[in-house]
Amino acid sequence: MNDLATPRLSPATLSALADIVGAERVLTDAESAAHYGRDWTRFHTPTPSAVLLPGSIEEVQDIVRLAAREGLAIVPSGGRTGLSAGAVAANGELVIALDRLSSIADFNPVERTVRCGAGVITEQLQQFAEGQGLYYPVDFASAGSSQIGGNISTNAGGIKVIRHGMTRDWVAGLKLVTGTGELLDLNRGLVKNNAGYDLRQLVIGAEGTLGIVVEATMALARPPQDPAVLVLGVPDMGAIMQVLAAYQAKMDLQAFEFFSELALQKVVEHQGLQRPFETPAEYYALLEFEQLTGADMEQAMALFEHCVEQGWVVDGVASQSVAQAESLWRLREDISETISRWTPYKNDISTTVAKVPDFLSEVEQVVNGAYPDFEIVWFGHIGDGNVHLNVLKPDDLPVDEFKQRCGEVSQWVFEIVQRYGGSVSAEHGVGLLKKDYLPYSRSELEIDLMRQIKRAFDPAGIMNPGKIFDA
Numbered sequence: 001m002n003d004l005a006t007p008r009l010s011p012a013t014l015s016a017l018a019d020i021v022g023a024e025r026v027l028t029d030a031e032s033a034a035h036y037g038r039d040w041t042r043f044h045t046p047t048p049s050a051v052l053l054p055g056s057i058e059e060v061q062d063i064v065r066l067a068a069r070e071g072l073a074i075v076p077s078g079g080r081t082g083l084s085a086g087a088v089a090a091n092g093e094l095v096i097a098l099d100r101l102s103s104i105a106d107f108n109p110v111e112r113t114v115r116c117g118a119g120v121i122t123e124q125l126q127q128f129a130e131g132q133g134l135y136y137p138v139d140f141a142s143a144g145s146s147q148i149g150g151n152i153s154t155n156a157g158g159i160k161v162i163r164h165g166m167t168r169d170w171v172a173g174l175k176l177v178t179g180t181g182e183l184l185d186l187n188r189g190l191v192k193n194n195a196g197y198d199l200r201q202l203v204i205g206a207e208g209t210l211g212i213v214v215e216a217t218m219a220l221a222r223p224p225q226d227p228a229v230l231v232l233g234v235p236d237m238g239a240i241m242q243v244l245a246a247y248q249a250k251m252d253l254q255a256f257e258f259f260s261e262l263a264l265q266k267v268v269e270h271q272g273l274q275r276p277f278e279t280p281a282e283y284y285a286l287l288e289f290e291q292l293t294g295a296d297m298e299q300a301m302a303l304f305e306h307c308v309e310q311g312w313v314v315d316g317v318a319s320q321s322v323a324q325a326e327s328l329w330r331l332r333e334d335i336s337e338t339i340s341r342w343t344p345y346k347n348d349i350s351t352t353v354a355k356v357p358d359f360l361s362e363v364e365q366v367v368n369g370a371y372p373d374f375e376i377v378w379f380g381h382i383g384d385g386n387v388h389l390n391v392l393k394p395d396d397l398p399v400d401e402f403k404q405r406c407g408e409v410s411q412w413v414f415e416i417v418q419r420y421g422g423s424v425s426a427e428h429g430v431g432l433l434k435k436d437y438l439p440y441s442r443s444e445l446e447i448d449l450m451r452q453i454k455r456a457f458d459p460a461g462i463m464n465p466g467k468i469f470d471a
């Protein structure tokens with residue numbers, strides 16, 4: 001056991017925890033607290049009372065039983081790549097890190113499923129699938145660190161949702177340790193199972209408030225052909241919608257993403273990438289297809305010409321190789337990391353797809369009407385109606401003042417989201433960051449039902465309390 005930097009737990013409790021996981025797997029030093037006690041958000045100070053590294057489902061159950069008896073709050077911790085402070089332990093909670101539940105087993109080629117411990121890293125699952133001649137299609141920039149349990153708990157989406165759906169579409173079964181330490185084995189890999197409520201789907205996206213996902217049976221897909229990517233410059237958001245409709249009517253899209261000229265400028269400048277073409281445009285659409293050859297290539301080019309004739313596209317480029325497709329993707333995928341140096345105000349919202357252009361222009365009018373010097377970087381999964389709004393801090397504006405103004409921005413943005421019937425969190429979850437705004441996209445009755453469901457799974461209220469809604 002390490003030095004007790006935060007000795008909030010009694011020696012008896014610490015020793016009981018050590019009996020469960022082994023003394024060297026009860027971490028209480030400041031470095032472990034900082035590492036395991038927070039996600040990619042940096043708004044809260046991590047103060048876990050201890051970080052525990054269980055090595056089996058039984059150990060997780062034993063910890064939870066002990067925590068329920070003693071009324072100790074728990075924060076489950078996966079790859080901690082979340083952006084809503086869902087995996088933050090800022091109130092002396094016990095952190096249960098699932099890193100050691102990392103086995104990949106029981107691959108079944110007939111079912112095309114594989115059993116994964118919660119701590120399996122997304123990229124490991126992707127590589128495992130590849131080794132079997134298959135494909136795990138939920139993909140995003142943080143795939144090298146995010147873990148399957150966390151992906152399930154946040155229903156991670158990413159860049160291929162338009163074609164392959166979200167994490168919830170790939171979970172054939174899961175095991176959950178509830179707030180009383182019981183183990184639920186949900187759906188057991190069945191394709192069809194209409195015997196009552198699908199509790200598995202309830203757990204997916206619950207951000208650890210109903211229990212800890214300890215294992216999952218993940219479905220795999222046929223691998224796609226080598227991808228081909230088009231990047232198209234468009235004059236306005238309305239044109240992006242026309243392009244989307246035109247391509248979707250005739251072809252299968254693997255991805256349909258967008259970014260603004262400002263986003264492109266930042267990525268080109270800071271990542272040393274080339275502009276896709278010289279003609280500047282207000283926005284850019286990135287389309288991915290499964291290999292463009294023969295008739296598909298002709299179709300894609302005919303649509304391109306049609307879009308140019310209609311004035312929806314000002315210029316475009318098509319990848320000629322997998323390497324080129326990958327470098328075009330970087331123009332989109334590197335945006336989030338590139339702009340992180342401006343400590344941006346972030347938001348992740350959705351409306352139905354067709355409403356996005358009006359939504360976006362209303363947000364811009366309101367934000368820049370009040371603060372003309374705020375630079376807004378738009379990008380996201382436009383084919384899903386999911387836009388990422390990032391506002392960069394002007395260099396000369398003190399951080400506190402920026403934060404205070406961003407508080408106002410949130411208020412305005414969420415009022416618009418509500419008017420549009422949209423969601424205050426399209427893919428990043430609610431966590432601590434969005435909970436005050438939940439009523440802008442969920443009714444009082446819905447939130448009340450969520451609380452009742454939480455009580456049923458977690459009567460002692462120890463599972464990630466204060467996330468999604470107040471404890």
Ligand SMILES: O=C(O)CC[C@@H](O)C(=O)O
Pocket residue numbers: 141333336337346347348380388389390
């Ligand atoms: O940083 C963001 O705002 C979004 C991050 C991620 O969801 C993305 O789509 O790149």
Ligand SMILES: [Zn+2]
Pocket residue numbers: 158380381388427
């Ligand atoms: Zn995203």
